[in-house]
Amino acid sequence: QSVLTQPPSVSGAPGQRITISCTGSSSNIGTGYDVHWYQQLPGIAPKLLIFANSNRPSGVPDRFSGSKSGTSASLAITGLQAEDEADYYCQSYDSSLSVWVFGGGTKLTVL
Amino acid sequence: QLQLQESGPGLVKPWETLSLTCTVSGGSIRSSSYYWGWIRQPPGKGLEWIGSIHYSGNAYYNPSLKSRVTIFVDTSQNQVSLKLSSVTAAESAVYYCAKHLGNSWLDAFDIWGQGTMVTLSS
Numbered sequence: 001q002s003v004l005t006q007p008p009s010v011s012g013a014p015g016q017r018i019t020i021s022c023t024g025s026s027s028n029i030g031t032g033y034d035v036h037w038y039q040q041l042p043g044i045a046p047k048l049l050i051f052a053n054s055n056r057p058s059g060v061p062d063r064f065s066g067s068k069s070g071t072s073a074s075l076a077i078t079g080l081q082a083e084d085e086a087d088y089y090c091q092s093y094d095s096s097l098s099v100w101v102f103g104g105g106t107k108l109t110v111l
Numbered sequence: 112q113l114q115l116q117e118s119g120p121g122l123v124k125p126w127e128t129l130s131l132t133c134t135v136s137g138g139s140i141r142s143s144s145y146y147w148g149w150i151r152q153p154p155g156k157g158l159e160w161i162g163s164i165h166y167s168g169n170a171y172y173n174p175s176l177k178s179r180v181t182i183f184v185d186t187s188q189n190q191v192s193l194k195l196s197s198v199t200a201a202e203s204a205v206y207y208c209a210k211h212l213g214n215s216w217l218d219a220f221d222i223w224g225q226g227t228m229v230t231l232s233s
Contacts, residue, residue, distance in 0.1 A: 018207040051212055051219035091220075
């Protein structure tokens with residue numbers, strides 16, 4: 001059971017918009033610690049998608065966006081493409097546990 | 112362009128010490144102010160942070176592993192190493208090294224190695 005809660009799976013048709021939630025608590029996201037998002041294709045190392053809640057590294061398409069409010073954060077993907085099919089993880093710091101925590105991951109299926 | 116490559120034994124016996132090395136190429140660990148981390152992922156499961164270190168030796172560890180983990184830097188070899196003692200079968204996983212984005216260990220991991228699978232079995 002992860003400290004950060006993500007839906008196990010989401011799905012969408014090509015071209016659609018989906019969102020993935022990441023729910024934390026007052027000891028992590030709610031305290032103001034940044035949330036980061038990673039994309040992991042099968043058999044490949046995670047790739048940084050969004051850092052510090054809403055910032056995209058160079059090379060990440062603007063179809064990907066992040067937001068944070070209260071004790072939760074969200075990753076949105078617009079114009080869904082087949083190549084977006086992957087696992088997505090959120091990450092933040094938990095001050096009670098003194099540890100980096102990851103969400104359990106969300107498997108995105110493009111129908 | 113910075114690249115990270117993990118190396119080490121793919122098979123370790125239970126209760127022995129797991130030792131892995133991450134070789135950094137395309138830049139010097141000493142000349143940067145970045146933190147470097149280790150993360151692991153059991154097959155079919157999620158990610159777990161192990162620890163992070165600065166070339167100065169300042170390190171942070173996952174409290175659940177702290178008594179068994181050592182991460183250290185060899186600037187002459189441009190390497191970051193991980194030692195995890197008394198490992199159990201449940202710690203079979205892909206072990207990744209990764210670089211923190213900025214000069215804080217609270218920054219995201221922006222560059223990852225390809226990972227190395229370590230199996231714990233007698």
